[in-house]
Amino acid sequence: MDYRDKVFIAVAENLSFSKASASLFISQPAVTKHIRELENQLGIALFERKGNRVYLTRAGEITYEHLKRIAQQYSELDFELGVLKDEHRGILRIGASSTVSQYLLPPVLAAFRKKYPMIELNVFNGNSFEMEQKLKHNDIDVALVENNSSCSDLRYFRLVDDEIVAI
Numbered sequence: 001m002d003y004r005d006k007v008f009i010a011v012a013e014n015l016s017f018s019k020a021s022a023s024l025f026i027s028q029p030a031v032t033k034h035i036r037e038l039e040n041q042l043g044i045a046l047f048e049r050k051g052n053r054v055y056l057t058r059a060g061e062i063t064y065e066h067l068k069r070i071a072q073q074y075s076e077l078d079f080e081l082g083v084l085k086d087e088h089r090g091i092l093r094i095g096a097s098s099t100v101s102q103y104l105l106p107p108v109l110a111a112f113r114k115k116y117p118m119i120e121l122n123v124f125n126g127n128s129f130e131m132e133q134k135l136k137h138n139d140i141d142v143a144l145v146e147n148n149s150s151c152s153d154l155r156y157f158r159l160v161d162d163e164i165v166a167i
Helices: 005-013 015-024 027-042 058-084 098-115 130-135
Strands: 048-050 054-056 090-097 121-126 143-144
Touching: 005 015, 005 027, 005 058, 015 027, 054 058, 058 090, 090 098, 090 130, 098 121, 098 143, 121 130, 130 143
Parallel strands: 090 121, 090 143
Antiparallel strands: 048 054
16 A cells, blocks of 8 residues: 555545644645645545645545555455464454443453564444444444444344442
8 A cells, every 4th residue: 555545544534634644753744745646646636625624525535435445455465464474463443332441451452462462453442332333434343332232234242241230
């Protein structure tokens, strides 16, 4: 994946050139240059600038959707090649509702990190609905939520039973 593509994704997700530059650790003029080069290469504007705000054009939305899928495929390729070499590599994006991320995940993530040190873990925290939405939009790989299934297009598996005790 071309670096300009990564810059584009960062700008599209932040809808800000300055936030993208901060997240990528490059200057804002460098971000602007990469976006301009990508727009020239594609022959179409990807962003609409109104004052100090940035919006994706329809072409930008299409480009973003495709580049996100391409980035995911590169990640999967990296993981599968790592497995062949017995080097588990890649990124695992986990979404968890607040209680799960606070009480259940820390020991599990510590054990996972010890067993698979080359896999980068990204943990996202929010309520169950937000995690389901992130999963549906392919922003995370797995969601750990507390509620019963609310989305018919997702598969839910019982992981642990929770017990509430009045004191």
